[in-house]
Amino acid sequence: MGRARLSDVASAAGVSAMTVVRALREPHKVAAATLARVQRVLDETGYTPNLIARGLASNRSGLIAAVIPVLTNSLIAEIMQGLTDALVPSGYHLLLGASGFSAAEEETLVRAFLSRRIDGIYLTGAVHTAETVRMLQRAAIPVVEGGNLADRPIDMMVGYSNVDAARSVTRYLVKAGYAPIGYIGAYPQDNDRARDRRHGYELALAAARQRVDPALCVETSLDIDAGARAMATLLGRKRKLRAVFCSADAIGVGALYECQRRGVAVPEEIAIAGFDDIPIAAQVVPSLTTLRVRRYAIGQRAGEMICDRLAGRAIKDPIVDTGFEMVARDSA
Amino acid sequence: MGRARLSDVASAAGVSAMTVVRALREPHKVAAATLARVQRVLDETGYTPNLIARGLASNRSGLIAAVIPVLTNSLIAEIMQGLTDALVPSGYHLLLGASGFSAAEEETLVRAFLSRRIDGIYLTGAVHTAETVRMLQRAAIPVVEGGNLADRPIDMMVGYSNVDAARSVTRYLVKAGYAPIGYIGAYPQDNDRARDRRHGYELALAAARQRVDPALCVETSLDIDAGARAMATLLGRKRKLRAVFCSADAIGVGALYECQRRGVAVPEEIAIAGFDDIPIAAQVVPSLTTLRVRRYAIGQRAGEMICDRLAGRAIKDPIVDTGFEMVARDSA
């Protein structure tokens, strides 16, 4: 590995470089005897093509980048797993960058990745800096924005409507007769998904002619502890509260635990609904009512779209809605 | 981006390519007036170096690969976050591959990554195919095996002893007076960590002169559901059982829930100890006694070691033990 070059193989086999290339990529175009000879040298030398040189000559790196907020979010990780699973069979590899929820950091990463002449890119969410968008358009590579749907994608988009999904969950609580319904969600800065979920919550309340009470809404970070603290805050406000929509299951589970610790019965005193259907949601007692989203499919579809475009296949629809479904359980 | 070449910038600024390169990388070696002129052209054209061409010419890709079993394991994701955080400031980027717990698939990925002329690589665990090891040694790049400690690393190694860690947890149960102590762990195929943890469990029992009863040991997959089912299996065997060591918190939490559902009091009737200290371990009721490992630090340290080596800095010790600590909570 590493040492032998194409030309080494060629001269060892007594042929030209092109013949080796053909033996590698279009064996049927090479005479059987030649093929066998080249094949043998290939095996002996353990030749591995230098993809850097190939990239320079062919102007394709074979690299697909993905910029995600953090690697440690298991929901995003599922999308990435789908993405890489779709990419690798076509010979592409995944270049991963973490932006830490910062659009500026995302821009820095995108710039660096374009320097590497990536063939395509996956971005999380639909909100990016103007410069990010400009660079990507100028690069004219396949771009998929994933995890949310919006009106004007840079190029392609696959996900679901966070507004509609959050509205569905909230409507579910409304129809179950709960009122008033509070909200615990993630901080919305630099994060269109969080913002959209809150928006969906508000739309559902408005449709039901319930008023949005700011005192019943808390925004916090996205983990179990934070969910527990937020629930404590809400309960501490001594306002009437019958149900809470948590814009992420991690938060919902934390809220549930906080209720347990305080002896608040769920759903009898306070109903809780989450969002995401993480594995633990089905296991907690009471099990968490939530909304399921097809995360792996999002990544996989995104990967397919990028591969299709790079292979010159037409994309039927640049915006793919992967949908969602309510999962009614015991907590609401 | 993408259009302007180094030579374009050079001719626009009326200098040679080399001067532009120096302006970019060693500005102090360029006369102030020239520097300003080049700088202006650089800004105007928005020049971005083509890292593929650089890679070919300099024989360094700037890419560090990591091969992990799956992206969706949040523990591994934390390691990856540490890794990328350590790499990016030095200008390296993370190329990620998922082997699906298969050593053969790992080998395929390593081969492909070597084709891309990666500058370094992180591998999960200490067990790899002979061919993987051979290729890596031949490539002579920094290699870090992470997440476990073993005797003969390919190159460098950072992690903790899964044997010792599992022994610590089991010993904790022994000292608390529980007996007999059962075991629920992950399938050990192609996974040295799982194997080592079971080994640690057995060593601790042996040290305490308790016998290892195969009927009290279950191996399963690594998630909450599986943990619950495994606990059900164990309870269904109608053997005396006082405590269970679960080789992963996901399994432990599942086991805990199964006990709750069956009305088995934890820790009064059965004590449960986990491994990993995932976020939810502190939140479940009763909170899970477990063992904490410095995952982010493992990735970060691995990244630093790779960067150090590539920068020509000496590595004091090629094997770094990041240690572990018992976290005593309520479940055992």
Added chain:
DNA sequence: CGCCAACATGTTAGCGCTTTCATTTTGCCG
């Protein structure tokens, strides 16, 4: 048995950068 497809193979010219060495210019001192 000669000729032309169809097949098989080779040649040439880069891709955009870095590396190495060569050359020119400047500054300083006796």
Added chain:
DNA sequence: CGGCAAAATGAAAGCGCTAACATGTTGGCG
């Protein structure tokens, strides 16, 4: 103010591959 070291700049030769075109070699048929 000549000469030399140091500073500033440039020229040439690839890195290992691919793309596009060119050439050579068969075999089948009239």
